[in-house]
Amino acid sequence: MTNSIPNLRAxxxxxxxxxxxxxxxxxxxxxxIETGRYDPSLPLAFAIAKLFxxxxxxxFQP
Amino acid sequence: xQSDTRRVLVSWMRQFGAAMVVYLAAxxxxxxxLTSVPAGPLRTSVVLAPILPGLALIGxxxxxxxxxxxxxxxxxxxxxxxxxxxxxxxxxxYFYMELVGFPHLSTAWISNVVWAVFVARMVRLIATGK
Numbered sequence: 293m294t295n296s297i298p299n300l301r302a303x304x305x306x307x308x309x310x311x312x313x314x315x316x317x318x319x320x321x322x323x324x325i326e327t328g329r330y331d332p333s334l335p336l337a338f339a340i341a342k343l344f345x346x347x348x349x350x351x352f353q354p
Numbered sequence: 355x356q357s358d359t360r361r362v363l364v365s366w367m368r369q370f371g372a373a374m375v376v377y378l379a380a381x382x383x384x385x386x387x388l389t390s391v392p393a394g395p396l397r398t399s400v401v402l403a404p405i406l407p408g409l410a411l412i413g414x415x416x417x418x419x420x421x422x423x424x425x426x427x428x429x430x431x432x433x434x435x436x437x438x439x440x441x442x443x444x445x446x447x448y449f450y451m452e453l454v455g456f457p458h459l460s461t462a463w464i465s466n467v468v469w470a471v472f473v474a475r476m477v478r479l480i481a482t483g484k
Contacts, residue, residue: 316423317359317423317424317425318358318359318360318422318423318425318426318483319483320359320425320426320483320484321423321424321425321426323483324425325425330425330428332424333424336424
């Protein structure tokens with residue numbers, strides 16, 4: 293699964309650590325999601341969508 | 355790694371290390387007592403003593419697991435699965451090796467293999483996040 297999190301994060305000038313802090317997860321989790329090594333759980337995917345004010349399918353693509 | 359998660363894992367490593375030292379000391383004492391202390395309540399107590407720090411190792415690990423986020427939990431479960439696979443493979447191989455004359459090993463070795471593989475993966479996780 294691919295995602296546009298790096299772009300959305302860059303638009304806000306956030307580091308992976310900043311995003312991790314907003315999502316209350318580890319920076320390694322953000323890194324694993326961005327690089328496609330890990331697909332987030334539904335609750336975390338919803339939290340990401342809510343944070344970026346996007347729908348989940350706008351952020352994650354199969 | 356987020357500071358909270360990293361702190362949890364580093365704290366786990368410290369506490370685990372301390373519990374392991376206590377466990378090994380209790381184990382050495384138990385082995386000594388088996389040959390040097392006459393049978394009785396004292397020897398029984400000393401020989402059974404390593405069980406407590408042994409269970410502490412498990413308890414500390416379960417507690418750390420509960421404090422981590424979902425990705426780190428997945429990595430911890432993968433480390434546990436790898437340890438289980440290592441034990442299954444070694445048990446299978448050594449069972450047949452014993453049949454052809456290799457020395458009999460205590461089941462305590464299973465615990466040693468599990469923890470060695472698991473801790474190696476956890477150290478890698480803490481050091482690299484992978």
